[in-house]
Amino acid sequence: DAGVTQSPTHLIKTRGQQVTLRCSPKSGHDTVSWYQQALGQGPQFIFQYYEEEERQRGNFPDRFSGHQFPNYSSELNVNALLLGDSALYLCASSPRGGGGNQPQHFGDGTRLSIL
Amino acid sequence: AQTVTQSQPEMSVQEAETVTLSCTYDTSENNYYLFWYKQPPSRQMILVIRQEAYKQQNATENRFSVNFQKAAKSFSLKISDSQLGDTAMYFCAFTTGGSGATNKLIFGTGTLLAVQP
Numbered sequence: 001d002a003g004v005t006q007s008p009t010h011l012i013k014t015r016g017q018q019v020t021l022r023c024s025p026k027s028g029h030d031t032v033s034w035y036q037q038a039l040g041q042g043p044q045f046i047f048q049y050y051e052e053e054e055r056q057r058g059n060f061p062d063r064f065s066g067h068q069f070p071n072y073s074s075e076l077n078v079n080a081l082l083l084g085d086s087a088l089y090l091c092a093s094s095p096r097g098g099g100g101n102q103p104q105h106f107g108d109g110t111r112l113s114i115l
Numbered sequence: 116a117q118t119v120t121q122s123q124p125e126m127s128v129q130e131a132e133t134v135t136l137s138c139t140y141d142t143s144e145n146n147y148y149l150f151w152y153k154q155p156p157s158r159q160m161i162l163v164i165r166q167e168a169y170k171q172q173n174a175t176e177n178r179f180s181v182n183f184q185k186a187a188k189s190f191s192l193k194i195s196d197s198q199l200g201d202t203a204m205y206f207c208a209f210t211t212g213g214s215g216a217t218n219k220l221i222f223g224t225g226t227l228l229a230v231q232p
Contacts, residue, residue: 041225042222106161111158
């Protein structure tokens with residue numbers, strides 16, 4: 001039973017570029033959340049997708065956008081990259097619409113470095 | 116605002132001993148869930164233990180147990196018989212429950228635990 005898979009594992013970009021990160025949820029899960037984890041910090045919630053729509057959003061600018069596909073996989077897009085966007089980006093999935101009582105399962109993350 | 120505070124940036128424990136990691140949180144909600152996650156150098160966030168706020172009994176998972184003090188908004192993690200594989204960053208996290216709530220997690224800043232041989 002495959003867990004949450006993220007790609008790529010590591011990415012290097014320069015300021016001003018755009019990046020797309022990908023996530024496949026754990027089998028049987030329909031809800032995907034994205035988190036940004038800066039070095040030495042706890043993860044910060046970016047947004048959550050369910051039924052191909054953004055259901056909840058954290059305090060992140062519009063440069064951060066996402067998408068969920070019919071097979072429940074998801075993409076995180078970041079435009080006009082800034083040095084401060086350098087972080088580990090974590091994807092988490094959960095079943096049954098991701099209600100408060102549903103635990104989240106995390107992937108290994110994508111390490112994004114901005115030069 | 117809902118916040119989670121971990122006041123111990125780093126801790127160290129000898130193998131086979133017991134260690135307690137502290138966490139406090141702030142919320143006006145009555146229905147919520149608390150978690151401890153472990154993040155080893157491999158980066159994957161692994162769920163260690165979970166506590167429902169409506170349950171008075173403290174959660175236990177093998178060598179891991181919590182001390183949940185709802186009135187004090189405190190949620191500490193006790194690791195018994197520490198093992199070298201327990202070396203990791205530990206995050207306390209919170210999510211609200213109730214109808215229509217999502218499972219968005221609010222994390223603390225983490226405690227880096229080093230288990231010494």
